[in-house]
Amino acid sequence: MDHSRPDAIPEPAVRRISLYLRQLETFKRKDRKTVSSKQLGESLGLTDAQVRKDLAYFGQFGHPGIGYLVDELISKLRQILGTDKTWNVLLVGAGNLGRALMAYKGFEAKGFKLVAVFDSDKHKVGSRSGPFMIQPLAELANTIQKNNIRVAILAVPAEAAQDVADRLVDAGVRGILNFAPAAINVPESVTVNSVDLAVQMEQITFAVSLASMGKTA
Amino acid sequence: MDHSRPDAIPEPAVRRISLYLRQLETFKRKDRKTVSSKQLGESLGLTDAQVRKDLAYFGQFGHPGIGYLVDELISKLRQILGTDKTWNVLLVGAGNLGRALMAYKGFEAKGFKLVAVFDSDKHKVGSRSGPFMIQPLAELANTIQKNNIRVAILAVPAEAAQDVADRLVDAGVRGILNFAPAAINVPESVTVNSVDLAVQMEQITFAVSLASMGKTA
Numbered sequence: 566m567d568h569s570r571p572d573a574i575p576e577p578a579v580r581r582i583s584l585y586l587r588q589l590e591t592f593k594r595k596d597r598k599t600v601s602s603k604q605l606g607e608s609l610g611l612t613d614a615q616v617r618k619d620l621a622y623f624g625q626f627g628h629p630g631i632g633y634l635v636d637e638l639i640s641k642l643r644q645i646l647g648t649d650k651t652w653n654v655l656l657v658g659a660g661n662l663g664r665a666l667m668a669y670k671g672f673e674a675k676g677f678k679l680v681a682v683f684d685s686d687k688h689k690v691g692s693r694s695g696p697f698m699i700q701p702l703a704e705l706a707n708t709i710q711k712n713n714i715r716v717a718i719l720a721v722p723a724e725a726a727q728d729v730a731d732r733l734v735d736a737g738v739r740g741i742l743n744f745a746p747a748a749i750n751v752p753e754s755v756t757v758n759s760v761d762l763a764v765q766m767e768q769i770t771f772a773v774s775l776a777s778m779g780k781t782a
Numbered sequence: 783m784d785h786s787r788p789d790a791i792p793e794p795a796v797r798r799i800s801l802y803l804r805q806l807e808t809f810k811r812k813d814r815k816t817v818s819s820k821q822l823g824e825s826l827g828l829t830d831a832q833v834r835k836d837l838a839y840f841g842q843f844g845h846p847g848i849g850y851l852v853d854e855l856i857s858k859l860r861q862i863l864g865t866d867k868t869w870n871v872l873l874v875g876a877g878n879l880g881r882a883l884m885a886y887k888g889f890e891a892k893g894f895k896l897v898a899v900f901d902s903d904k905h906k907v908g909s910r911s912g913p914f915m916i917q918p919l920a921e922l923a924n925t926i927q928k929n930n931i932r933v934a935i936l937a938v939p940a941e942a943a944q945d946v947a948d949r950l951v952d953a954g955v956r957g958i959l960n961f962a963p964a965a966i967n968v969p970e971s972v973t974v975n976s977v978d979l980a981v982q983m984e985q986i987t988f989a990v991s992l993a994s995m996g997k998t999a
Binding site: 716766770 | 864891
């Protein structure tokens with residue numbers, strides 16, 4: 566992630582809030598009503614102290630002698646992450662990755678609703694992809710304003726990323742999930758989260774290399 | 783990322799090593815021969831102190847009065863990340879995301895070579911997808927051993943993730959890039975890096991929500 570400004574709450578803590586939420590949703594599906602910081606931590610390979618410390622950035626959520634109420638904590642964590650409401654999201658890039666993202670079932674259940682898809686390719690514009698009619702970039706600003714869109718997903722080639730990001734920001738987008746393998750520059754008021762798949766792979770080969778040398782990774 | 787064991791070198795530092803490498807490759811494409819920690823940091827929104835601290839975990843790479851030699855530092859960082867050699871990678875899951883990953887141009891240039899694709903769907907097995915013949919899961923172990931594969935990409939539905947992960951680990955895989963929206967449990971000797979797209983989106987809505995409330999994100 567490259568938040569472009571200093572952060573009072575550490576990034577890894579915010580990331581773990583998402584993981585706690587995911588785990589609590591799993592507990593809820595199993596009809597579990599309460600959970601302790603130890604149980605929540607263990608399910609994610611974390612200590613109970615880490616769980617309590619992360620949650621303490623945002624408030625006091627435990628109940629003495631009970632632990633956390635699963636439903637209540639899910640609701641609080643969604644508030645923290647801003648997903649207690651639904652976010653209209655747009656996607657730029659209707660290539661392979663874009664199509665995978667359109668078909669991705671995981672978004673809507675988590676509070677994200679893909680409402681529009683754009684591409685610069687004239688051969689794609691006007692065609693349908695699932696429920697979406699691919700729109701030209703010229704309609705970006707209009708669609709963003711009409712649907713009150715604040716977050717966008719960028720699944721375009723590296724060389725197009727900065728130009729599209731500039732257009733998104735100009736039109737009012739404040740958060741970008743960037744899949745293009747390129748760094749993009751945005752004003753300080755805009756958040757970019759870059760998912761560079763090669764970076765993700767390198768984190769793995771780093772650990773596997775170290776482990777195969779007999780060191781601790 | 784959920785490394786399942788304690789780590790002497792902080793995870794964010796390892797992640798930044800990847801970002802430094804990416805930026806140095808950009809400098810190299812622009813025929814730049816040397817770079818200072820300040821210049822490298824500025825290009826990524828980091829301080830020069832952070833750059834020097836991260837690199838110091840791995841050695842002493844600067845030259846007094848010159849800074850870093852771009853070619854030399856690229857070579858050193860690739861060694862650190864294990865990508866000075868090519869890794870054979872396999873993919874399980876030939877759905878939308880799997881197809882996007884097969885078409886992803888960013889892997890090979892970074893030292894990852896996709897060599898085999900698997901799916902449990904009998905209708906997909908035996909069909910071609912680009913240069914790949916989709917193989918059945920029954921051939922996993924054989925292919926892993928024959929191609930000396932240590933890292934795998936998991937692009938299967940959540941409910942299949944743990945079973946496939948178990949098979950991969952049994953067959954000798956030591957690192958898994960997991961795109962399934964589910965936590966998977968692996969032995970301590972195996973590294974899992976989970977890319978949960980909803981988690982990535984939540985990090986953005988967290989920041990956008992905070993910013994819109996006028997606080998610092």
